[in-house]
Amino acid sequence: MFGSTKPLRTLNVYDKGSTYTILDTDDATLLYTVRWNANSAPHMTVFHADDRNKIAGTATYHATKKFGFSTASNITLKLPSGTVSMNKEGGLFSTDKRTLRSAGLGEVYWKGGYSETGFMKLVDGNGKSLVEYKDMRMSMKTMGILEINVELGQEGLDEVVVSGIAMLSEERTSMSATGAAMSQS
Numbered sequence: 001m002f003g004s005t006k007p008l009r010t011l012n013v014y015d016k017g018s019t020y021t022i023l024d025t026d027d028a029t030l031l032y033t034v035r036w037n038a039n040s041a042p043h044m045t046v047f048h049a050d051d052r053n054k055i056a057g058t059a060t061y062h063a064t065k066k067f068g069f070s071t072a073s074n075i076t077l078k079l080p081s082g083t084v085s086m087n088k089e090g091g092l093f094s095t096d097k098r099t100l101r102s103a104g105l106g107e108v109y110w111k112g113g114y115s116e117t118g119f120m121k122l123v124d125g126n127g128k129s130l131v132e133y134k135d136m137r138m139s140m141k142t143m144g145i146l147e148i149n150v151e152l153g154q155e156g157l158d159e160v161v162v163s164g165i166a167m168l169s170e171e172r173t174s175m176s177a178t179g180a181a182m183s184q185s
Contacts, residue, residue, distance in 0.1 A: 007132075007147035011161070015143040022146075022161060032056060034165055042078065044169055046162050056080075057162030061170060075166050079103075079159055086110070086163060100163050104156035105130070110167050120167065122160065131160050133168060144168075 011031065012023045020034035033050045037043055042058035057079040075086040081103035088098055098110045100122075108130060112120040122131040132147045146164060148157075 005149065007149050008151065009148040011146040011148070012142045013133075013144045013146065013165070020143070020165065022165075032161055034169075036169070044166055046158075046165065056158040059162065059166035059169070075170060077159075077162055077166060079155075079162060081155055081159070084159075084163075086167065098163075098167060100159070102159045102163075104153065104159050110163065120164070122164065131164065133164055 010025050012027050014021045014023070018035070020032075021030060022032040022034070023029060024031050030049050033047045035045050035047070037045070041060040043061050044059040046056040046058070048054035048056050057077055060076045060078075062074040062076065074088070075098070077084045077086060077100075079102070084100060084102055086098040086100050099107065100110060101107045105122075107125060109123050109125075110120055111123055112133075119135065120133040121129050123129055130148075130150045132149070133144055134147065135144045136142045137144070146160070148160065152160065
């Protein structure tokens with residue numbers, strides 16, 4: 001079809017209540033399990049498959065305030081490649097944009113916002129879409145899908161999943177509203 005391309009890989013994200021599970025393109029192979037801890041850092045831990053000894057990465061949310069109101073948090077990711085900060089850029093009412101400077105992907109940006117559109121994308125410095133998250137709650141099958149449009153090694157895939165789910169989680173659950181459980185900036 002003209003104007004559209006098929007993603008190289010599609011990851012299916014399921015909300016299981018206290019965890020998320022992420023299945024590969026075949027919708028059967030478990031790649032990641034995501035668990036939360038609202039009481040202390042790290043607030044989110046992503047495991048390979050369901051093995052608590054194989055951590056793909058963690059996220060810690062740091063509540064921020066603008067004009068006396070809690071806003072989106074800053075996010076610190078711990079990945080096998082190192083510690084990375086994902087801070088919101090722009091004004092109070094701007095579309096969410098978070099810069100991710102990583103070993104595997106270089107400098108890329110998560111743009112969009114689940115709460116506004118149910119859609120987020122990871123783009124490079126030229127605006128090329130690398131990964132897209134699409135909300136699928138209307139289908140009642142999956143929570144959403146991550147469509148991957150570029151070849152990624154394991155390190156890059158881990159960075160995409162950890163950063164994307166961290167941003168999605170912050171957006172979906174209004175993590176800034178639970179500032180008491182998070183580190184204060």
